[in-house]
Amino acid sequence: MKELxxxxxxxxxxxxxxxxxxxxxxxxxxxxxxxxxxxxxxxRDQDNPLRFVFVEQWSDAALQQKHHVEGKHIQEFQAHAADAVEKVEVYRLDRIA
Incomplete structure (x- = not known):
């Protein structure tokens, strides 16, 4: 398994x-x-209070995907708070050093 x-x-x-x-x-x-x-x-960005940043590390991509698709707390967020979001940028990264 490769960390994500x-x-x-x-x-x-x-x-x-x-x-x-x-x-x-x-x-x-x-x-x-x-x-x-x-x-x-x-x-939260000190220079832009509209910008929030999640820093995540997962043991493998499949478990992260399960979190994103099946997590009840994520589903609840999507149902009740997604309209407060202007945009989202997601970067999926591999450690190189």
Missing amino acids: HIIAVVYAKAGREEELCAHLSAVVAPSQNEEGNLRYELL
């Missing part, structure tokens, strides 16, 4: 950044407890 590193950048719609922050924060603990999760952190 993910950087996910989530931008809030203007005026909805605090709402989005609360919803994003709610997915952290359940995600950290999922099988295969090695690291799951939520950060």
Whole structure:
């Protein structure tokens, strides 16, 4: 199995950044407890309060995909908070050094 590193950048719609922050924060603990999760952190950009960054590390891509597709906390976020998101950028990374 090959570890997977993910950087996910989530931008809030203007005026909805605090709402989005609360919803994003709610997915952290359940995600950290999922099988295969090695690291799951939520950060906020000091220069742009609309920009949130997830730093993730998974033991393998299949378990990350299961988290993303089947995680009840992710499904709940999609159902109740996705409209506060302006855009998302996801980078799936391999460690090289």
